[in-house]
Amino acid sequence: MRSAPRPLAILALALFAWTCADAAHAQGMIIVGGPPVPSPRSASVPAPALALALQDHRIEVKIVDQVAHTRIVQNWRNDTDVDQEAIYLFPVPKGAAIGNFAIAVGAQTLETRLLAADEARRIYEDIVRRRQDPALLEFVGRDLIQARVYPVPARGEQRIEIAYSQAIPMDQGLCRYVAGLTLTGFHPAPLRALSVSVDLSSAHQVKTVYSPSHPVAVHRLSDQHVHASFELAGGTSDRDFELYFGLSDEAMGLHALTWRQPGEDGYFLMMLAPRFEIAESELLERDVVFVLDTSGSMEGDKIRQARAALAYCLRSLSPRDRFNVLSFNTAVQGFANAMTPASPENVARGVAFTAGLAAHGGTNIQAALRTALALLDDPDRARQVVFLSDGLPTIGETDMPAIEREVALANAKGARLYVFGVGNDVNTHFLDRLAVKNRGLSDYVRESENIEAKVAAFFTKLSSPVLGDVKVSVPDAHAYDFYPPDMPDLFRGAQLLVFGRYRGKGKLSVTVKGRLEGREQAYVFQQAFPEIDLGNPFLPRIWASQKIGWLLDEIRLHGRSRELVDEVIALSRKHGIMTEYTSFLIDEDGTVAPDRLRTAALDNFRRAFEVQNGDWAISQCQNGWAYKNNDNVAALNVYLNQVGQSQRLDRVRSVGSKVFYRRGAQWVDVEALGLTAGEVVDNFSARYFDLTENEKDFNLYQSLGGEVIVKQGDRVIHCK
Numbered sequence: 001m002r003s004a005p006r007p008l009a010i011l012a013l014a015l016f017a018w019t020c021a022d023a024a025h026a027q028g029m030i031i032v033g034g035p036p037v038p039s040p041r042s043a044s045v046p047a048p049a050l051a052l053a054l055q056d057h058r059i060e061v062k063i064v065d066q067v068a069h070t071r072i073v074q075n076w077r078n079d080t081d082v083d084q085e086a087i088y089l090f091p092v093p094k095g096a097a098i099g100n101f102a103i104a105v106g107a108q109t110l111e112t113r114l115l116a117a118d119e120a121r122r123i124y125e126d127i128v129r130r131r132q133d134p135a136l137l138e139f140v141g142r143d144l145i146q147a148r149v150y151p152v153p154a155r156g157e158q159r160i161e162i163a164y165s166q167a168i169p170m171d172q173g174l175c176r177y178v179a180g181l182t183l184t185g186f187h188p189a190p191l192r193a194l195s196v197s198v199d200l201s202s203a204h205q206v207k208t209v210y211s212p213s214h215p216v217a218v219h220r221l222s223d224q225h226v227h228a229s230f231e232l233a234g235g236t237s238d239r240d241f242e243l244y245f246g247l248s249d250e251a252m253g254l255h256a257l258t259w260r261q262p263g264e265d266g267y268f269l270m271m272l273a274p275r276f277e278i279a280e281s282e283l284l285e286r287d288v289v290f291v292l293d294t295s296g297s298m299e300g301d302k303i304r305q306a307r308a309a310l311a312y313c314l315r316s317l318s319p320r321d322r323f324n325v326l327s328f329n330t331a332v333q334g335f336a337n338a339m340t341p342a343s344p345e346n347v348a349r350g351v352a353f354t355a356g357l358a359a360h361g362g363t364n365i366q367a368a369l370r371t372a373l374a375l376l377d378d379p380d381r382a383r384q385v386v387f388l389s390d391g392l393p394t395i396g397e398t399d400m401p402a403i404e405r406e407v408a409l410a411n412a413k414g415a416r417l418y419v420f421g422v423g424n425d426v427n428t429h430f431l432d433r434l435a436v437k438n439r440g441l442s443d444y445v446r447e448s449e450n451i452e453a454k455v456a457a458f459f460t461k462l463s464s465p466v467l468g469d470v471k472v473s474v475p476d477a478h479a480y481d482f483y484p485p486d487m488p489d490l491f492r493g494a495q496l497l498v499f500g501r502y503r504g505k506g507k508l509s510v511t512v513k514g515r516l517e518g519r520e521q522a523y524v525f526q527q528a529f530p531e532i533d534l535g536n537p538f539l540p541r542i543w544a545s546q547k548i549g550w551l552l553d554e555i556r557l558h559g560r561s562r563e564l565v566d567e568v569i570a571l572s573r574k575h576g577i578m579t580e581y582t583s584f585l586i587d588e589d590g591t592v593a594p595d596r597l598r599t600a601a602l603d604n605f606r607r608a609f610e611v612q613n614g615d616w617a618i619s620q621c622q623n624g625w626a627y628k629n630n631d632n633v634a635a636l637n638v639y640l641n642q643v644g645q646s647q648r649l650d651r652v653r654s655v656g657s658k659v660f661y662r663r664g665a666q667w668v669d670v671e672a673l674g675l676t677a678g679e680v681v682d683n684f685s686a687r688y689f690d691l692t693e694n695e696k697d698f699n700l701y702q703s704l705g706g707e708v709i710v711k712q713g714d715r716v717i718h719c720k
Contacts, residue, residue: 057191058073061197078158090112102163110148114145179196181241201224208253210497213240223277256270259540261657284515285320285321286465287322287376287381287382287383287384288384289385291326291385292327292354295394296362314354315347315351323339324372328368329359330395364395370410376413379413384462390425390426392425404430424446428612432557444621465491467490472510477508479501499542541575658710671711676716682720707719
């Protein structure tokens, strides 16, 4: 017989944030224990005793012509010996107008009730007072949907589904969808499954798709249909899922986000994307030279996988392309004496040539690259060199800086050099510099990875160039600090993200220039660069992550300097972006000693510059790209876990536009470091709740919990 239910639980779930600029973070929790919860009108909520465990959190979204239909599926576990009945609370963000809202437990659709903001505030604040836990403060000021859930079975799980629809507004062709994934406050333990899937379709072309919050995979099905997804097993999320998408029927689409506080220079992100459905005749014609290391160290699985990868690349060439294949060891052997049209017959011959390559001899990198670049004689075509090697130069010129200089001189026509280092014995600094100086990319295939799969996936992205020699300028905005500083070529199905700072203001022209079939092509867009824009507080942090990535590469590849180290430290401290070189910014007591920091940073950067081979060196290259792709937390986590210091990440939090550091029992706003508090407030006092209601974003900062020291305008307030 099923046991009698315990008194009502409180199931407080904020599972999405509205698409307005000031949407708060979304969180979710179940709290159980205490006497039954009375009518919300009495604003009397019991002090709960125990939290149930969230097991899975899945969000499925279908967006059709700016109308989003969201379905959320969660599994909650009740580890008590009795069934639980719960009150389900769904905070509605300010200005939200959701429709078709429904909560289902199994086959039962629950009855829901909408509570206005004033009534909801009393419930939020009473829960906060009784729990002595400010986590729900971030929802203050919003309406509330309430429902009763029964049962959450004893020693079992309950599946809960939420569904709703909403219209997504558009500003200058750009739309923003947000779904609640901020779970760490209530659910720090890893979940079994955490995922977001977005199916996006429109009558207009979907040009740009970007998430500043999570590393999404974007799959373009057509100009009007895109799928974006994020999935994490055995993890959690400390931020909401945000997805921006731009709609435009032009051949080239540009959408921008800005952030600017009064009296300061602004930040921008420009997203540039061509249409997806492009005729072959509109793509740049290509010359591609594949250069494969066949020295003795490539023998075995390496050469077999490399041959298979090369065969895939050859078969994916367009008939409008031309190609050649060079193998090199002690000498260089070519498939043909000149570039060869990629006809079916020639491709088959190239595949047969590749299949016959064997591994033996030394490694003559200088001769291989010099021969490859000499073949690229047509400046009106996109010129690409795909270079695979697993070792260091041992034949011919072996001085790596000399090889770099010679390659730069031989590459007067501006070919792109794409480098794959195979195995752990490569010199990452040498190969990275070759790629960077020749406007290409470098990547590495570790001993445990499959060469064929990695090279094939990368080459597919390079197969359809749309615009070469891309340059972006915004002269009237007085834009500066662009990242990336050298723009890559633009390919079909891809997009270019440009980060930077600006001083100007107004509706200004953005010019994008590039080369198309030997001719210069220019696109001009009108874009607003506001004097004040507080709608995208994540932009300074993402811009700083980009800049740190480039600075780290500069130090790693060309040597450290006091100025560069100081700049990395300053950006890391201001924006709360910890790297494996600056993770010591936060000590156990939260103090920051600049001289000691610089000394420790110099020691770490010295190792980064001196260690150029092996697994650690490969990680440095890949981590640089992680920072440039705003995935610095993942990169740093690997390092901190290796050295047993993963707890350091728990001492840095980004809330809105502010960064807080943990100092003992305190969370300190970086802008308040070294300042004396002008007002000390007791947590959960009348003054405390008055501030959460009347000071901008104060409730968000207090949701960190414990003692919080924050700078509000010219005042420093200490809540304790």
